[in-house]
Amino acid sequence: MKMRFMVTGATGQLGSDLVDALAGRVPPGGTRCSLLGPAGPRSVIDVETLALSHAQLGVEDRPSVLNAVEGFRPDVIVHAGAYTAVDACEADPDTAFKVNALGTRNIVEASQRYGAHLVYVSTDYVFDGTSTRPYREWDRPNPRSVYGASKLGGEMECPPGATVVRTSWVCGAGGNNMVKVALRLAAGEERLKFVDDQRGSPTFTADLAAAIVTLGAERLRGLFHVTNSGDTTWYGFVRAVLKCRGHDPERVEPISTESLTPPRPAPRPANSVLDNMALRLAGLPEMPPWEEGLDRLITTLSGEGARL
Numbered sequence: 001m002k003m004r005f006m007v008t009g010a011t012g013q014l015g016s017d018l019v020d021a022l023a024g025r026v027p028p029g030g031t032r033c034s035l036l037g038p039a040g041p042r043s044v045i046d047v048e049t050l051a052l053s054h055a056q057l058g059v060e061d062r063p064s065v066l067n068a069v070e071g072f073r074p075d076v077i078v079h080a081g082a083y084t085a086v087d088a089c090e091a092d093p094d095t096a097f098k099v100n101a102l103g104t105r106n107i108v109e110a111s112q113r114y115g116a117h118l119v120y121v122s123t124d125y126v127f128d129g130t131s132t133r134p135y136r137e138w139d140r141p142n143p144r145s146v147y148g149a150s151k152l153g154g155e156m157e158c159p160p161g162a163t164v165v166r167t168s169w170v171c172g173a174g175g176n177n178m179v180k181v182a183l184r185l186a187a188g189e190e191r192l193k194f195v196d197d198q199r200g201s202p203t204f205t206a207d208l209a210a211a212i213v214t215l216g217a218e219r220l221r222g223l224f225h226v227t228n229s230g231d232t233t234w235y236g237f238v239r240a241v242l243k244c245r246g247h248d249p250e251r252v253e254p255i256s257t258e259s260l261t262p263p264r265p266a267p268r269p270a271n272s273v274l275d276n277m278a279l280r281l282a283g284l285p286e287m288p289p290w291e292e293g294l295d296r297l298i299t300t301l302s303g304e305g306a307r308l
């Protein structure tokens with residue numbers, strides 16, 4: 001029997017890799033999801049996917065959400081759609097909460113009404129960044145930005161049976177992200193300045209999508225931090241991107257967040273490294289190091305003639 005997955009935000013950078021992972025398309029060297037099928041341990045199940053872009057389904061539209069779920073009757077809903085413009089959220093909290101919190105409420109209602117397992121994708125920005133160690137799933141969130149607060153609102157909507165996946169510094173072939181920004185800037189001549197006082201774990205959508213599909217198919221309930229392993233600062237990350245593409249990393253200069261002019265509207269956590277403790281304690285496989293994910297993404301982008 002086929003397992004039916006519905007994906008929201010399906011044309012976003014994570015959404016498009018979720019759709020690829022569900023179709024069995026994996027980038028060279030990428031992680032394949034180990035789906036546990038009803039036929040027995042480690043059997044690979046058949047999947048049917050309904051991939052809904054924002055244009056096809058705005059999650060704040062309750063009747064449309066209920067209709068979509070009633071029509072497709074998914075076994076699993078991966079709710080990756082979100083209002084992700086972190087700085088814009090500061091000026092427009094109503095939209096942030098309407099999409100990220102109320103929209104999730106609608107998805108939860110539909111998943112409960114039609115018996116689907118829910119996977120909600122959340123963020124490292126639920127933390128304030130003051131911890132001196134990586135954050136565990138059982139640490140208390142304290143978002144400093146409207147975006148972080150609205151995504152935490154989405155988490156608060158999720159029932160105990162849902163899977164909540166917190167991730168960080170997401171990069172994929174299908175979206176705009178720091179890898180693409182760095183490669184665009186590297187093509188110029190000027191010195192590049194990036195902050196060296198914000199630390200996190202770059203996470204690559206090909207790896208993240210595989211982990212999310214596995215968690216969803218296995219209906220593993222509760223909160224999971226899911227990031228590529230290892231951590232760095234934005235400065236360290238941009239240096240690695242340049243090096244990976246054969247540019248001189250010495251062109252990158254470390255600066256402090258305080259010296260950014262103009263300052264970014266939304267505060268970012270200084271430390272948002274997520275300890276993937278729940279995965280580890282449950283005996284689930286660790287995510288690959290972020291450097292490996294970066295290498296694979298750069299290879300993919302190079303193969304596409306650098307779609308930057």
Ligand SMILES: NC(=O)c1ccc[n+]([C@@H]2O[C@H](COP(=O)([O-])OP(=O)(O)OC[C@H]3O[C@@H](n4cnc5c(N)ncnc54)[C@H](OP(=O)(O)O)[C@@H]3O)[C@@H](O)[C@H]2O)c1
Pocket residue numbers: 008009010011012013014015053054055057058059060079080081082083084099103121122123124151167168169170171175176
């Ligand atoms: N990017 C990061 O660094 C990061 C870090 C931690 C967690 N996350 C979380 O990871 C998930 C995926 O993010 P991403 O990086 O893939 O972001 P993304 O590329 O911006 O994708 C988000 C998708 O959601 C769609 N969307 C926006 N408003 C919507 C609405 N009202 N209803 C339905 N869909 C809507 C967007 O469509 P349009 O673009 O057409 O509006 C887009 O396709 C999100 O839940 C995000 O909060 C991201």
